[in-house]
Amino acid sequence: MTLFQEFLVLAAIICSFSGCTSTSIESAGDATVISADAASSYSEVGMASATTVSFSYDNYNIDAMGSKKIRELANIIKSNDLSVRVEGHCDERGTREYNLALGEKRANAVAELLIINGVSRAQINTVSYGEEKPTSQGSNESSWSENRRAVIKTF
Amino acid sequence: MIFIRTFLLFLIFFSSNSLLSQLRIEIRSGLEEPLRIAVVPIEWSIESPPNHYVHEVIKKDLELFGEFKVIDPEVMLSLPVNLEEVFYRDWRLLDIDYLVIGSAKALGDLEVSLDYFIIDIAREKIIHKAIISGSLISIKRIAHNISDKIYEKISGLSGIFSTRIAYVDKPYKSLDRYDLRITDIDGDNDLSLFSSEQPILSPAWSPSGQELAYVSFEEGTSRIYIQELATGTRRPLKREEGINSSPSWSPDGRYIAAVLSKGDNPDIYIYDLRQNSWKQLTSHYGIDTEPDWSESGNSLIFTSNRSGSPQIYEINIKSKRIKRKTFEGTYNARARYLSNGKKIIYIHRKKGVFHVALQDLRSGKLRILTDTLLDESPSVSPNGNVIIYATKDGDRDVLAGVTLNSQTKFTLPSASGGAREPSWSPKID
Numbered sequence: 001m002t003l004f005q006e007f008l009v010l011a012a013i014i015c016s017f018s019g020c021t022s023t024s025i026e027s028a029g030d031a032t033v034i035s036a037d038a039a040s041s042y043s044e045v046g047m048a049s050a051t052t053v054s055f056s057y058d059n060y061n062i063d064a065m066g067s068k069k070i071r072e073l074a075n076i077i078k079s080n081d082l083s084v085r086v087e088g089h090c091d092e093r094g095t096r097e098y099n100l101a102l103g104e105k106r107a108n109a110v111a112e113l114l115i116i117n118g119v120s121r122a123q124i125n126t127v128s129y130g131e132e133k134p135t136s137q138g139s140n141e142s143s144w145s146e147n148r149r150a151v152i153k154t155f
Numbered sequence: 156m157i158f159i160r161t162f163l164l165f166l167i168f169f170s171s172n173s174l175l176s177q178l179r180i181e182i183r184s185g186l187e188e189p190l191r192i193a194v195v196p197i198e199w200s201i202e203s204p205p206n207h208y209v210h211e212v213i214k215k216d217l218e219l220f221g222e223f224k225v226i227d228p229e230v231m232l233s234l235p236v237n238l239e240e241v242f243y244r245d246w247r248l249l250d251i252d253y254l255v256i257g258s259a260k261a262l263g264d265l266e267v268s269l270d271y272f273i274i275d276i277a278r279e280k281i282i283h284k285a286i287i288s289g290s291l292i293s294i295k296r297i298a299h300n301i302s303d304k305i306y307e308k309i310s311g312l313s314g315i316f317s318t319r320i321a322y323v324d325k326p327y328k329s330l331d332r333y334d335l336r337i338t339d340i341d342g343d344n345d346l347s348l349f350s351s352e353q354p355i356l357s358p359a360w361s362p363s364g365q366e367l368a369y370v371s372f373e374e375g376t377s378r379i380y381i382q383e384l385a386t387g388t389r390r391p392l393k394r395e396e397g398i399n400s401s402p403s404w405s406p407d408g409r410y411i412a413a414v415l416s417k418g419d420n421p422d423i424y425i426y427d428l429r430q431n432s433w434k435q436l437t438s439h440y441g442i443d444t445e446p447d448w449s450e451s452g453n454s455l456i457f458t459s460n461r462s463g464s465p466q467i468y469e470i471n472i473k474s475k476r477i478k479r480k481t482f483e484g485t486y487n488a489r490a491r492y493l494s495n496g497k498k499i500i501y502i503h504r505k506k507g508v509f510h511v512a513l514q515d516l517r518s519g520k521l522r523i524l525t526d527t528l529l530d531e532s533p534s535v536s537p538n539g540n541v542i543i544y545a546t547k548d549g550d551r552d553v554l555a556g557v558t559l560n561s562q563t564k565f566t567l568p569s570a571s572g573g574a575r576e577p578s579w580s581p582k583i584d
Contacts, residue, residue: 034384034385034386034387035346035347035348035349035350035387036348036349036350036382036387036389037349037350037351038349038350038351038352038353038371038373039373042353042372042373042374042375042376092529092547093509093529094465094486094488094502094504094509094531095445095458095488095489095502095531095532096356096357096489096531096532096576097356097357097400097401097414097444097445097458097489098442098444098445098458098465098488098489100356100377100398100400100414100421100444101398101414101416101420101421101442101444102442104397104398104416104421105420105442108418108419126397126418127375127376127377128377128397128398129354129372130356132354132356132372133330133354137328137550138550139529139547139549139550
C-alpha cells in the first residue's frame, strides 16, 4: 500500500463523514479502482411546459397532429419569449448509437418547424437521448410507440 | 499510519463481503463432449497457503465458456506433484485429455513461486512447463495466468481469463441511476467506476487497458470523457454542439474516432489526444456513426444510412475511400472488427428481430450467431473467440454471450436486472 493510496482512503473516510462529493476507493484482491460521481447533474428547475410529439418507427417526419401542436406552441413561445429545449427519443429497437442519431433527427425536425413558425433559432436547444430515456419500460408495440417521441420543454 | 492501515483492512474486509458479484456466466448450451482436464491441487510448501485454491480458480476459468470439463480431485486415482508420480494409466481410466500438476514455495515473506506442468495424456508428453512467481495476495491473478496458458496450449488461442468487462448498469425500472462498472470475466471484483443521474453510454477500453472512454449526459447533453482506472481522474474531450458519441480508440492510443453532429447531421471525426482537436473524416448528409478502428490502424468500419437503410461501410483513413460491406437485409449496424480485420460482427435485423451476425469480409458470407431477440452492442474477446452482447430477457436488460462457432451460448444474469453495453477489455498482463 503506497502512501498515496492511504491518503486516498483517508480522503474517502473524511468524505463519508462530511458528505462531500464522493470519491470512493474499492479494493478487492489486487484490483484497485477509484470511482467518481457526476459533479453537476442537469436539472429542469424553471420548466414551464412539456409538449410531446410522436413519431413512427425509424422515421423523423412530423405528422399533422404534431405539426398542429408545434404551431400552437410556437405562438406561446413567441408571445412569452420563452426558451426551448427539444429532446429527441427513440424506442429500444436497433443499436444505441444509431438511435442517438435518429433521436437528433427528430429533435432537429421539431426545431425546424418551430423556426418556420417564427421562433428564433437562438431560443432553441436540441438534445438527443436516443433510446436511453424511455417513458415506458415494456418491450412491446404500445411501449415502443410511447417512447418514439420528441419532448418540447419551455423555460 | 497504523490506524489507516487497520482501517484499510477493515474497509477491504467489508467491501469484499458486500461486493456481491453482479454478473456470473451461466451456460445455456455447451459442447456435448468437452475436453476433459485434470488439475491436481497444488502442493504448498508454505506455512499458511492462500485461501484461494489455485486448482479451483483454474477449474472455474476453464469451464467458464463450456469448452472444457475439469474433473474434481475427489475422483482422481492419484494426486501427483511431480513428473515421477504421474501414471498415465490413472488418467486414461478417467478419460482425461490433459493433466496439470504443480507445486508452490515461498519466496520471502509475501512472494510465492509456482512450478507447473501441462501434460498431454494421449501423447504422454509435456506440452508446457513454467515457473510463475508473484505476490501471495494476487494468487488469483497467478491462477488466471495458468488458466490462460492451459487454454493457449490446448486451443492455440490466447487465454482470456485475466480480462475484464466494462458495462453500464441501469437497475430495472430505475429512471435516474446509471452506473459505469467493470468486472473480472469470472464475475469477481465488480466495481463502480462512475455514477450519474443522467445516461452513460458506449464504454470503450484504451489499448493499454488502463483507461475507458465513454459518453456521459451529466451536463444535460452528450459529451465524451476519458477516465483513468487507477486514479479515477476524468477528463472530457472538447465538446462540440449536438451529438458527441461512439468513441473508439486507435490501436496506438493516440486518437479517438467518434461521432459529432455539430447540430446538423452525424459524421465520423478523429480526436487527437495530444492536440485536443477534432478532424472530420466522413462527410455525408446521412447518418454516419458507430466507428470501430481496425487493428492495423489503417481503416475504420462504421454504420451509415447513406444508401437509405443502415449498412456497414469501411473507410481507409489515408485515402478516405469508402466501401460498403453489408448487402443482406435493411438493418446492419454497430460493427466490430475481429480476426485481424478479416471478419466483422454486427447487429443484423431479420424478420423484425435483431441478432448478432458474423461476416467474413472477403467472401461476404454472413452467419447469424444468436437466437435471442433485440440484441445490441456486441463486443469481441481479445482472442477473437467469444462475443458478449446485450439483449433482453422479458423487459429486463441482460448480457449474453456466444462463442464464434456458436457451440456455447451463455447469459450473464445481473442482480440489478439492468446490465447493458458490455465492452471487453484488451488482454491485461
